[in-house]
Every structure is written in C-alpha cells, then in structure tokens.
Amino acid sequence: MSQIPNNSATLEWPAKYNEVPKEVFERADLWPKELENIFYGAEWHPIVHQSEIPNIGDYKAADLGEIPVFAVRGEDNKIRIFQNACTHRGTTLVTESLGNKTEFECPYHRWLFSPEGELVGCPNSREFTPDFDKKNFSLPTFRTEEFCGLYFITMSETVAPLKEYLGENFYEPLSRILGGDGRLKFIGYQKVHYDCNWKAYCDNDGYHAPLLHLAFKMLNWQGGKGVQNVSENGHLSFESELKIPDDITALKDASILDFKGTETSTGSIVQMQFPLTVYSKHMDMLNIRYAFPKGPKGIEVHYAYFTHEDDDDEMIAHRIRQSSNLLGPSGLISMEDASVFSRIDKGNKTPGMAIFQKGVKDEYQLELQVGQNDESGNLPRWEHYRKLMGFKRAEA
Ligand code: FES
Ligand SMILES: [Fe+2]
Known part of the structure; x- marks a missing residue:
C-alpha cells in the first residue's frame, strides 16, 4: 500500500508542544489519512x-x-x-x-x-x-x-524489525506481561465499545489514575516508586511497585486484591504501543487490550486476560477473579474511564486546545525524560502522530 497520503486533510499544529488542537478528535476527514499513514504505514x-x-x-x-x-x-x-x-x-x-x-x-x-x-x-x-x-x-x-507468543503484522516493507521498533525499554517489560516466556493460557475477553475517537482512548495517562478512579481512594491505595519510559516513535511504558494496604475495610472480601507475585509477575506495568494497543500487569492480572477504531468515531476494545501455563489451580482461580473484578469496563479500578472518554468526546467539540501540564517544563521543547505519573509522557506520541500526518507546526 502506498505511503503517499490519499487525502489532503491538513491542520495547523500549535507552536507549543503541550497543546493539541481539539479538532483532531472531531474531524472525520482525518480518518482516511490516519488509515493510510498510520494503520497501513510503518507500524507493527x-x-x-x-x-x-x-x-x-x-x-x-x-x-x-x-x-x-x-x-x-x-x-x-x-x-x-x-x-x-x-x-x-x-x-x-x-x-x-x-x-x-x-x-x-x-x-x-x-x-x-x-x-x-x-x-x-x-x-x-x-x-x-x-x-x-x-x-x-x-x-x-x-x-x-x-x-513471546504474540503475533504482530505490518503492511510496511520498510519498518524496522519488531524488537528494534519496540525498543528495549518497551519489549523487556512486555516480555514480563507475557509471562516472561510467552507460555500463557487464555482466560477470555471483555469487549467494550467506547464512545470516542480512537486517539482520545489512547491519550490516557498516569496522572488521572488516583484522581479519577475512586477505588484508589476507597482502598487507600498508594502508588509505589516507579518509572515512565517514552520513545520518539510514540511507545510508552510505566512500571511501579505496588503497595496494597493490609487494612482494607471498604471490601467485605479483600482477597481479590491479594498480590501473589509469582516470579514473572511482580509490580505493576502498563504499556501503550503506538498507535493504540495497551498491555498491562497489575498485581496478578496479565492483560492485552486489542483496540479497533470503528471509523473516526467509536472504538471497540477487547480486553484479553491470561494465566501462565505453570499456574496451579488456585493461582488460575485467583487470576480469573482478579481480572474480572478489577480491570476492564466494569473493573473496580478502571470503570470510570468509559464515562470520561465520552465526556471528552463531547467536550472536544468546543474550539481551542487540549492542554497538558503535569511534568511540562518547557512548552517549546519536547522532553523524553518524564516522571512516573507525568502527562508529558503523552507528548512524544502526539509529536509522532503530527509528523506521520504531515501537519505543520506553527512558528513559536
Ligand atoms: S467470492 Fe466467489 S467464491 Fe468467494
Ligand atoms: Fe483510567
């Protein structure tokens, strides 16, 4: 498939790196160009x-x-x-x-x-x-x-081999989400349709988690030490220690929060692979979120959950309970996302810019060193998007 845009849609990008034009979420005419330049382009x-x-x-x-x-x-x-x-x-x-x-x-x-x-x-x-x-x-x-047992495809003849494309900061944690050796067993899917443009779905960040998701407060759940690694080609990987308090009173049975932490399963890892796949391991949940845009509006996300082939029956039961109760569209620690996605979608019909703040030191510089929960980690991805779409950045 040709790499030349079959669509002349254009948009002036602001001079500041921490601003994203809201119309980018709304304009249906961008979709054919996104298909050609991103989905059928040099990505895995x-x-x-x-x-x-x-x-x-x-x-x-x-x-x-x-x-x-x-x-x-x-x-x-x-x-x-x-x-x-x-x-x-x-x-x-x-x-x-x-x-x-x-x-x-x-x-x-x-x-x-x-x-x-x-x-x-x-x-x-x-x-x-x-x-x-x-x-x-x-x-x-x-x-x-x-x-690690995960099959990727591309329509590009020129994109770098997969490991080079992902980079070590990404594929090493990904191997741990995939059980260390890819010897996983599939549990099942939760499938959900989010009412927003695909880019709003994958513009999620670490900043919002303890603020939006009430369960974090209810469970007195503090994030531990961690890192966020970002790459110029738009991938992003968060890793943090998990501190589960022992005195959880908000749940009658708090055992769904047990963290058994097998060798291949320590801490919390969340990764976003450009353009829109999320992988995560929270406690003992192993999860791939395949995502399929339904045109310029709407996205279907298939949360796939896994156990490891070496798990005993107790661990399998634990992973199933934890996966179905904590993550996904009805999960205790993620259920508010769907509502925010559709509210962003409505709000982005207003003119102007979406503005990123947390972690931004210089609005006119793109920073690749970002803190654990900084939303500035999303900005290299936006820059990668802008370049792929050929949108010109305004002069400062
Ligand atoms: S379209 Fe004729 S056999 Fe498939
Ligand atoms: Fe969230």
Whole structure:
C-alpha cells in the first residue's frame, strides 16, 4: 500500500508542544489519512497471542484499520495471518471472532481454502480462464513477527524489525506481561465499545489514575516508586511497585486484591504501543487490550486476560477473579474511564486546545525524560502522530 497520503486533510499544529488542537478528535476527514499513514504505514500491530488459538484449526478474526484479517493455526502448528477476503471476488471468509475449522469455505461460489491459506477447491474451474492455476490464488498474508507468543503484522516493507521498533525499554517489560516466556493460557475477553475517537482512548495517562478512579481512594491505595519510559516513535511504558494496604475495610472480601507475585509477575506495568494497543500487569492480572477504531468515531476494545501455563489451580482461580473484578469496563479500578472518554468526546467539540501540564517544563521543547505519573509522557506520541500526518507546526 502506498505511503503517499490519499487525502489532503491538513491542520495547523500549535507552536507549543503541550497543546493539541481539539479538532483532531472531531474531524472525520482525518480518518482516511490516519488509515493510510498510520494503520497501513510503518507500524507493527498485535493480532493474536498463540494461547488464544491453541489448537490446530483455531482461528481469530481482527481488523487492521479497516482491513479484515484472521489468524489461524495450520496443520503444521504454525500461526499465519491472512487477509479475511476470498481471492475470487473478495467475500470475507470468517465472520465469527473466534472458532475452529479444518477448511475455510467461501459461501458465495464455494471456493475452499486450507488453514495454510492454499486454494484447494473451486467449482466449475474447467470453465475458467485457460491459464487459471489454484496456486496463484492463495490467501494473501502479511509481514509477520512473533514476540513471546504474540503475533504482530505490518503492511510496511520498510519498518524496522519488531524488537528494534519496540525498543528495549518497551519489549523487556512486555516480555514480563507475557509471562516472561510467552507460555500463557487464555482466560477470555471483555469487549467494550467506547464512545470516542480512537486517539482520545489512547491519550490516557498516569496522572488521572488516583484522581479519577475512586477505588484508589476507597482502598487507600498508594502508588509505589516507579518509572515512565517514552520513545520518539510514540511507545510508552510505566512500571511501579505496588503497595496494597493490609487494612482494607471498604471490601467485605479483600482477597481479590491479594498480590501473589509469582516470579514473572511482580509490580505493576502498563504499556501503550503506538498507535493504540495497551498491555498491562497489575498485581496478578496479565492483560492485552486489542483496540479497533470503528471509523473516526467509536472504538471497540477487547480486553484479553491470561494465566501462565505453570499456574496451579488456585493461582488460575485467583487470576480469573482478579481480572474480572478489577480491570476492564466494569473493573473496580478502571470503570470510570468509559464515562470520561465520552465526556471528552463531547467536550472536544468546543474550539481551542487540549492542554497538558503535569511534568511540562518547557512548552517549546519536547522532553523524553518524564516522571512516573507525568502527562508529558503523552507528548512524544502526539509529536509522532503530527509528523506521520504531515501537519505543520506553527512558528513559536
Ligand atoms: S467470492 Fe468467494 S467464491 Fe466467489
Ligand atoms: Fe483510567
């Protein structure tokens, strides 16, 4: 896919690095350019963890921007990611979000594909063009890389290999979220539609957590020491110690807050991979948030939760209880996010700028050294976005 914008949408960016024009959340005309320059551009996107499709023939459907894709585990136990479109006239082959099939049949004219993506059957092929050859009609795949069992794809031929793209400050903590060695077991999803532009969803920060989320106060939950690492290409990684008070009276049964802290599971890590994937490990919860923009308005987030293959039954039960009660759209420590996302969406219809303050030392400089809970950590990501979109920054 071409890297040249197919859309001329433009916007003047303010001179100050801590200001973001609110119209960036509202203008539908930016979406085609975001698809072309970001989602189909030089970024890697996670699609599936191997534990989500553990058996031969298991598949998972997802989207890359507006392009439907699906991952499937072949007879040879390899995971491949294909465009979810028949090579005849383009009908999607998979409609369920998860399933198992030994073959993928297109309903329109019954072309049949193997889990390895080969075209193995097509009715009436003697009447096709003289040089028709099934071999030329395999399902198109993507440039794919795997890290700790997580499979990423990109449409770019030029983006750096995955580990270089993520950087050590990002992939090392990510390996710990993924159990240290990727030997995870999938528990299940919570799926939610947030009523906002995709960029508002991923503009979340560490500043808000103890202020917005009432459970932090209710549980007398203090954040411990920690760091926030940011990169020029928009990734961000927070890590902190967790201090769970022993005298929690607000809950009848406080055992959901037990922190068993297995070797691969210490502290709290939250990571945001550009453009919009979040990974987290709070206490004993291991979580990937796959996110799918639904055009310029609305975003669907699939919270996927995991245990580790070495967990005993008690640890599995504990992780399930903790995951379903604490995180996600109805989680004790995150439920207010949905409401704020839709309030930001409404409020951003007003003119002017969204202004970042916490941690900003110089409005005219981009800072890559940021404190643990500074919202200035979001600014390198905005700068990366601005550059990818080709928006000119005003003179100071
Ligand atoms: S579109 Fe799939 S068989 Fe015709
Ligand atoms: Fe939050």
